[in-house]
Amino acid sequence: IPKVLHYCFGMSPDFGGKPWSLVHHACLTSAVTHIKPTDVFFYCEYEPTGPWWELTRRMVTVRRIVAPREIFGNPLLHAAHRADVVRLEKLLAVGGIYLDADVFVHGSFDRLLSHATVLGEERVDGIVVGLCNAVILAEAEAPFLRRWYSEYRLFRSKGHDEYWDEHSVILPYQLSKQFPHEITTLPQFAFFWPTFKEEDLALIFDSAAPFDISRAYATHLWETPAWEQYLEHLTPRRVRGKDTNFHY
Numbered sequence: 001i002p003k004v005l006h007y008c009f010g011m012s013p014d015f016g017g018k019p020w021s022l023v024h025h026a027c028l029t030s031a032v033t034h035i036k037p038t039d040v041f042f043y044c045e046y047e048p049t050g051p052w053w054e055l056t057r058r059m060v061t062v063r064r065i066v067a068p069r070e071i072f073g074n075p076l077l078h079a080a081h082r083a084d085v086v087r088l089e090k091l092l093a094v095g096g097i098y099l100d101a102d103v104f105v106h107g108s109f110d111r112l113l114s115h116a117t118v119l120g121e122e123r124v125d126g127i128v129v130g131l132c133n134a135v136i137l138a139e140a141e142a143p144f145l146r147r148w149y150s151e152y153r154l155f156r157s158k159g160h161d162e163y164w165d166e167h168s169v170i171l172p173y174q175l176s177k178q179f180p181h182e183i184t185t186l187p188q189f190a191f192f193w194p195t196f197k198e199e200d201l202a203l204i205f206d207s208a209a210p211f212d213i214s215r216a217y218a219t220h221l222w223e224t225p226a227w228e229q230y231l232e233h234l235t236p237r238r239v240r241g242k243d244t245n246f247h248y
Contacts (some may be wrong), residue, residue, distance in 0.1 A: 001095055001096065001097070001112070001113040001114075001115065001116075001118075001138060001139050001143075002038070002094070002095045002096050002113075002139075002140075003036065003037050003038050003096070003097070003109075003110075003113065003138050004037055004038055004039045004040075004041065004094060004095065004096030004097065005031055005032070005035065005037040005039070005040040005041065005096060005097050005098075005099060006041050006087060006090050006091065006096055006097065006098045006099070006229065007028065007041070007042045007043065007060070007098075007099060007100075007101055008043050008044070008045070008083040008086045008087050008090075009024075009038070009042065009043075009044050009048065009069040009097075009101055010045055010046040010047060010048060010082075011042035011044070011045055011046075011079035011080070011082045011083050011086075012045075012046065013046050014077035015046070015048065016079055016080070017227075018223060018224075018231075018232075019048060019049075019050065020049075020050060020053040020056065020101075020235065021050075021052055021186065021231065021232075021233045022052055022235065022236070022239075023102060023221065023231045023234055024052065024102065024105065025052040025053075025055055025056045025102045026054070026220070027099075027101060027102055027103055027104045027105070028040075028056055028059065028060070028101065029056075029059070030104050030105040030106075031099055031103070031105040031218075032059050032188070034105045034106065034107050034108055034109075035097065035105060035108065035109050036108075036238065037096075039061060039095070039096075040059055040060045040061060040063050041060070041063050041090070041234050042060040042061065042062050042063065043063045043086055043090065044062065044064060044065070045061075045063070045064070045066060045067045047062060047064065052061070053133055054088065065086065066081055066103055067079070067082040067083070067086060069082070071085050071152045071155060072152055072153040074152065074153070074154075074155040074156065075158075076103055076155075077157075077158050077159055078157070078158075078159045080159070080225055081155075081157060081167075081168075081189045081210075084133060084139065084167065084168050085152065087133065087136060088136075088145055088148065088149045089143070089149070091136060091140075091145055092138075092140065092141055092142070092145050092146065093140065093151065094140055095138055095140035095141075096137075096138070096140045097109060097135075097136070097137050098136040098137075099134070099218070100134040100135070100220065101136055101223075102134075102220065102221040102223035103117075103134055103135055103191070103219070103220050104218060104219050104221055104246075105217070105218045105222070106202055106213060106217060106219065107217060108218050109137065109217060112137055112184070112186075112217070113137070115137070115184040116138065116139050116142050116143065116144065116181070116182060116183070116184075117136075117137065117138045117139070117142045117143075117144040117145060117182060117183045117184065118136075118137035118138070118184045118185075118186060119131040119132070119133075119135070119136060119137075119176070119183060119185060119186070120132060120135055120185070120186040120187070120188065120190045120191035120192055121157050121171055121173075121185060121186065121187055121188045121190075121192065122169060122187045122192045122195075123192070123195065124189065124195060124197070128173065128188075129169065129170070129173075130165065130169030130170045130171075130172065130173040131169065131172040131173045131176060131185065132168070132169050132191070132192055132220070133168045133169065133172065134191070134219070134220050135191045135217075135218060142182075143179075143182045144172075144175065144176075144179065144182040144183045147175055147182070148167075148171065148172055148175060149237075151171055151175070151219035152167060153239065155167055158162075177197070186217075189212075189213075189215050189216055190215070190216060190217050190218075191216070191217060191218050191219070191220055192220050193216070193219075194211070194219070194228075195222075195239075196222040196224075197227050198225075201222065201225060201226050201229075203245065204219070204221065204226075204230075204243075204244070204245050204246050205226060205229075205230040205231075205244055205246050206230070206244060207244060207245060208243045208244055208245060208248070209245075210245075211245065221246070228248075
């Protein structure tokens with residue numbers, strides 16, 4: 001797997017109500033610092049603006065794209081689903097490491113780069129619900145990614161509906177059980193613990209009580225449920241003014 005970072009952002013003009021901010025800058029900086037990539041590609045249809053983006057932009061190579069509106073004839077109505085497709089297409093083309101913009105990296109990924117494809121478990125109340133596509137490592141033309149991409153022939157979500165995470169979380173888990181030789185699956189603590197539950201978000205953003213991240217490569221910060229309460233108005237002053245696991 002090449003040490004190339006890929007980000008997808010700005011698939012809609014309003015950025016899904018979450019413009020580029022301090023948390024995104026901190027997360028991308030953590031990835032550059034610890035992974036030490038050869039390239040950082042930032043794919044966007046609408047480029048961010050603002051002071052945090054100006055600081056970030058010098059670290060990335062911006063690739064303006066037109067986000068896909070359909071795949072195999074199936075409409076991609078939500079910006080998140082367009083980003084789901086873009087990340088697979090870019091990884092299939094050149095390989096590397098895809099990270100959501102709210103993934104904070106704790107250390108090197110070098111030990112994972114000898115595999116063909118790497119994904120991490122997402123669990124709720126201890127039960128595996130899938131393999132989350134917020135972090136994907138893959139070689140170019142990885143067999144597992146080709147198989148995953150081809151399953152978009154059956155894509156059926158219209159947005160926030162019962163099929164919302166079918167192709168981004170549930171399907172890769174099902175495929176991993178059918179084709180285990182094509183993928184390396186990491187346990188939940190690698191990328192996706194603490195979880196998005198309210199008490200776990202509080203552990204990250206509203207508590208200084210220690211918890212073990214010694215085995216974590218990164219932490220997904222779950223910006224969708226965390227945005228209004230913890231991230232939207234985050235500033236350096238607020239970071240300095242309150243001791244929490246995230247601010248530390």
